[in-house]
Amino acid sequence: MKNIISIKDLSIAEIDEIMNGAEDMQKIIADPFLLKKINSPLKSKITLFFAESSTRTRGSFSEAARRLNFDCYEISGAEATSLSKKESLADTARMFASKNQGADIIAVRTNTEGAPRFIAEILDKMNCETAIINAGDGMNQHPTQALLDLFTISKYFGRKNIPDLTIGFMGDLAYSRVAHSDLLLFRLLGVKKIRLVSMPEAKIQAKYKDGFTEIIESEDIKTLSDCDVVIALRVQEERYTDPMKRETIKGKFRITPKNINLFKKEAIIMHPLPNPINTGEIDPCLYNYNKGPKVIVHEQAANGIPIRMQILNKSYQERQFKNNNQTASTVELEKIREESAKECLEKQRNKKMEFFRPINPETGTGIIIDHLPLGQGIIVQSLLEKTIGNDILPIHTIKGVLSGKYGKKDVIIIENNCLILENNDLLATISLKYGERTTLHLVKDKMYRKFKLNPPIIIKKLLACPNPNCVTNHEPESTTCFHNKFPDLGIVECAYCEREFPSEDLKPI
Amino acid sequence: MKNIISIKDLSIAEIDEIMNGAEDMQKIIADPFLLKKINSPLKSKITLFFAESSTRTRGSFSEAARRLNFDCYEISGAEATSLSKKESLADTARMFASKNQGADIIAVRTNTEGAPRFIAEILDKMNCETAIINAGDGMNQHPTQALLDLFTISKYFGRKNIPDLTIGFMGDLAYSRVAHSDLLLFRLLGVKKIRLVSMPEAKIQAKYKDGFTEIIESEDIKTLSDCDVVIALRVQEERYTDPMKRETIKGKFRITPKNINLFKKEAIIMHPLPNPINTGEIDPCLYNYNKGPKVIVHEQAANGIPIRMQILNKSYQERQFKNNNQTASTVELEKIREESAKECLEKQRNKKMEFFRPINPETGTGIIIDHLPLGQGIIVQSLLEKTIGNDILPIHTIKGVLSGKYGKKDVIIIENNCLILENNDLLATISLKYGERTTLHLVKDKMYRKFKLNPPIIIKKLLACPNPNCVTNHEPESTTCFHNKFPDLGIVECAYCEREFPSEDLKPI
Amino acid sequence: MKNIISIKDLSIAEIDEIMNGAEDMQKIIADPFLLKKINSPLKSKITLFFAESSTRTRGSFSEAARRLNFDCYEISGAEATSLSKKESLADTARMFASKNQGADIIAVRTNTEGAPRFIAEILDKMNCETAIINAGDGMNQHPTQALLDLFTISKYFGRKNIPDLTIGFMGDLAYSRVAHSDLLLFRLLGVKKIRLVSMPEAKIQAKYKDGFTEIIESEDIKTLSDCDVVIALRVQEERYTDPMKRETIKGKFRITPKNINLFKKEAIIMHPLPNPINTGEIDPCLYNYNKGPKVIVHEQAANGIPIRMQILNKSYQERQFKNNNQTASTVELEKIREESAKECLEKQRNKKMEFFRPINPETGTGIIIDHLPLGQGIIVQSLLEKTIGNDILPIHTIKGVLSGKYGKKDVIIIENNCLILENNDLLATISLKYGERTTLHLVKDKMYRKFKLNPPIIIKKLLACPNPNCVTNHEPESTTCFHNKFPDLGIVECAYCEREFPSEDLKPI
Structure with a gap:
């Protein structure tokens, strides 16, 4: 690493x-x-x-x-x-x-x-x-802070007892990269019980709550009363562009001599600092509090060194190592039919179909992309041009073909060119966007083969990240990369900004 | 140190x-x-x-x-x-x-x-x-600058001759922390003769003039003609919020080839720099002047190292040393009467007074704060609550009691509680504000004791510093501290910002 | 050095x-x-x-x-x-x-x-x-950048082949100190062929084009097609105060995958960076281009170390060395006549002239500055006062004397004082401004001598630099210095900002 x-x-x-x-x-x-x-x-x-x-x-x-x-x-x-x-x-x-x-x-x-x-x-x-x-x-990550938080907690409770702790967060959880990194770390280490106290406007994203057995969210600081560890977090003022909203959130949760005794006596109270004057989450007069919960913010800071x-x-x-994150798009074509061109042609004739009209399956070569949703043909064509180039000709993009199963559909027929089978970025993108219904028909060497697209694992380059603040939307040399994290739910995660999106929100670049 | x-x-x-x-x-x-x-x-x-x-x-x-x-x-x-x-x-x-x-x-x-x-x-x-x-x-202090100024002057005139020098200042003296530190240093070393040239708006505070035998203030640069050392000082533009005022002060005093000869031939001319272009106090063409007074600003700067x-x-x-400036409030109660409860009660009956009404001096315990100025009772009560707490009950704050000596007065009677005798911050504060007239009556163990408050030496925590720029008005963890510098004049000095104030300007926090 | x-x-x-x-x-x-x-x-x-x-x-x-x-x-x-x-x-x-x-x-x-x-x-x-x-x-110089550019080019083509290279510049040449220093360096090393591509608003000054055998300027990037070295330069946005102009210049010339092949296959393409996102002169996707001209911007940057x-x-x-750039004004008086006072007086009488009226050539001493352009007398007088002082008296400044050769002229007669002959700054200034026509007449020791002023080489102190951004117009301790670079064209160069000006643009300070 x-x-x-x-x-x-x-x-x-x-x-x-x-x-x-x-x-x-x-x-x-x-x-x-x-x-x-x-x-x-x-x-x-x-x-x-x-x-x-x-x-x-x-x-x-x-x-x-x-x-x-x-x-x-x-x-x-x-x-x-x-x-x-x-x-x-x-x-x-x-x-x-x-x-x-x-x-x-x-x-x-x-x-x-x-x-x-x-x-x-x-x-x-x-x-x-x-x-x-x-x-x-x-708003993504602050991993070194999370590691120093873990180091601090371990000193009090022992590394091996971490999974059994109840850990609470308080403050602005929506925009706190510290909360994000901390939660990912605690989940990895097997923590089960989490408490999250924030205003409704500053609630944490769902993804950070996954994987914990017992998670309680509220707007009441009393929810933290069974915590072994309380992590208070600053309002990320700079991220609230609406000043009204900012003011309602600021100073809302504050640990003072009046409420400190609602926490467990053995609890430790942490804060990544700064703890702003007057509006901070912890009243400075608690820094030396010695009658119960310990405020250990300066000890925590010192652990950063x-x-x-x-x-x-x-x-x-380890600086000479190469990273291995240069992954490629990964997708799998699953063959669902194979027959000789002749045989295939025979069948179609029987069904009175004219499926391959531009391609003579006995003499020609080509690919048919079938069952694209109505209107998506030209989008796929433009992806083809971006990846394979402008000179795959002739190419037929047919809009509104009648389909038994889908009403109307789009079809693309590419003559004399099978290059798309080698372009994983393209296949992964088609698979992610239209994979469930789309089929590929390959005509080559007097053979006919039909494929369906299995769900892709990694999808690179052709789809934009919907997060305007993602580096891939700013850097001319960047390319996008998504992990198909929950294929069943249609949820992907950007490999850079680490945010999750429904796959239908991903638009071609 | x-x-x-x-x-x-x-x-x-x-x-x-x-x-x-x-x-x-x-x-x-x-x-x-x-x-x-x-x-x-x-x-x-x-x-x-x-x-x-x-x-x-x-x-x-x-x-x-x-x-x-x-x-x-x-x-x-x-x-x-x-x-x-x-x-x-x-x-x-x-x-x-x-x-x-x-x-x-x-x-x-x-x-x-x-x-x-x-x-x-x-x-x-x-x-x-x-x-x-x-x-x-x-505007308070710049001690390292003062020390380098002394080092520079000593090189020219010898450390032991410092007390005999005539030292002049020129420029913005009101806001110059260099002037302040220099003058405190020269006074300590026994300098007697000081010249101060500034515009009326930029005159130095009285406290820095104390202790010199011969001090001349003027708006005329010629006043510096008998100085061995002339210290020119920049206009602290950033401290003048009124731009008009700033402009009238800027460039007012400037040493040029035309007026340099009014200074003594052996004089040295200093400036802590920067010496702003065009409006600076010293014309740069004098840096190499070798026909009389020496402009030694760069040599002076080099002495900073x-x-x-x-x-x-x-x-x-000496970093491991602890400082000893953790002083406590200091005030002295002087007993002016002591008698048995019985004896005391007897006397009162004779005078037809009902002084201790809520306290039975033979069976009870308590304190009476007497002779508070009219209307100050509730202020002292709130100080009591801040220091001793809210649960000293019952407590009687009586406004407008008739007094032979003071017309109308306030009186506070505290039953069952003598804790204020142990709270020096409170006693020192009462002493500073009302000490001359206020008396304390203690009833305890069947004895009656009457005290007056001697002038306090140090007063901490309960009174605010009137200087809005003092650190004690900004830092939540700070407490105030005043030295009763001139008890006869009623002048105190803030231990932090080092400014002097009439004690009546100090308000409870 | x-x-x-x-x-x-x-x-x-x-x-x-x-x-x-x-x-x-x-x-x-x-x-x-x-x-x-x-x-x-x-x-x-x-x-x-x-x-x-x-x-x-x-x-x-x-x-x-x-x-x-x-x-x-x-x-x-x-x-x-x-x-x-x-x-x-x-x-x-x-x-x-x-x-x-x-x-x-x-x-x-x-x-x-x-x-x-x-x-x-x-x-x-x-x-x-x-x-x-x-x-x-x-906008003047950036010599260390030029030296690292040379170091980079030498690595590709060999130091000894530099004179034979064709070197092209592209971008904002008017304000680029890199272009300026590069061109001075390449000229010194004997480069002959230069190509300059820029918008008309951003063309390079004439002085940087001097001394090259074959120089081609254009607004067409194709002009660079025969270059061995192409140096792309950023638009110096901060120097264009007119935002409209700035926008028209930005992103105008950009090397992209589409046009890179117009360059020679062996060419190297350089840029001092930064290469702004989207509007930069080089498309970042060319950084790894390996099918022709090499974009070597990062290698070039690394050579800075x-x-x-x-x-x-x-x-x-070599830090202990003193520089030798403390030059004095240099000008030469050329004697064009010498005769005894008597002889001279005789001649004048014969011609009915009364040239020396205030000075008796047989008993007196003095100088006549003759043939000053009409109206310039008082200007020269003020220069005299600045240099020699106010007490050279009597001094006669005569406006509008009839002259055979020049119609009307000004004449200055200085009695009893010949100091101007020793003041090279003054003589050089008079020579530069009026030298061609002005003559000096010296009467001293019963001799009469007439001089003309040869063109000066260096002119110091008395004339201001017309460049408002020149250091000599900002620093109170600075003095001006000009080199009479092209006496025949009347072009001088400021020794500080290195800009060239017609000598008539130089005004007395």
């Missing part, structure tokens, strides 16, 4: 390796002489590319780098923003990378979701060793 | 130690091999937290850190500003401190007065070693 | 020394152990003072410094801008320089043209070792 991009990519073994490594890093923090010296006159270099403002995470990475004797180069705030506006993220990443400005690791924070994954792929393609760490991408040291260390050690 | 927060905190011995240390640092600047190597793989770390813009002081600290082989982490400008807006200064300081992001020293510049002292206390409370250096807090090296060095060496 | 300010200052030998040094630096990049250790506990320090935004050049200098084990201090963006607004560039440079904040080298990027040269002179005057590197000054390492190395090695 060279890159740390999403909790989704991590295995339990890898997570435990990070936890154990962080323990070692704490020993180095206590005694800097334990740090192994690198035998090189040139230090390792981390570049912090923070196109969204941050001081806490940035300072934490910077301190982690210092403790490891890394060089740290920072581009952040307005500068970093104008940078990625003027040029593509891909070019920006290439600029920082080891072949250009020497970054062994780039920690990237961006408003665009999926950007860290995209950047990692770009650098992989140019055989660049530079590792990518996601320091927060829009060993966790990020270990992540830097690991990413640096 | 771990922290450098205000000239007020320094002794002459400490100042001379800094001066001598800076001499040693100059030797290290000349020959870097003289720097003692620290036997650690981890360098010391200074974090520059500059919430007000600065490049000169910041660059000077950064270079001083480099010369000492310290790591230097900088957060400044817009970033630092948004940082302290989003979260409290206390949380920001905790974030940077050694237990979190590893700062052994934080140099802090802020618009809020008293912030460095507040931050130092916060870190002390959490037993954090991090030292705090004030790099300028609003050894001074700040020594300050960093000293703060680092 | 301590400073790198303009390609104009470099010799071919120096350029080749930089190219060879950069080769050595590439070896150090490949194997950091090859870097020679400096025997000092204090690293060399480079300060990046970037008053114009930059991330690419800045990051490249920063990485070069790191690879050389230099300390790097950065002031850039808004901070750097406000810095140079509040105080003069001269004071800013002094602040950073080695005697103050320790910079051995300052790399400066500024909007003001000529600023790097001015700063270098200021530091030289104070005997400061700090070297100056121009990292881009307004060894080039800048070598420049830092060289500047540091």
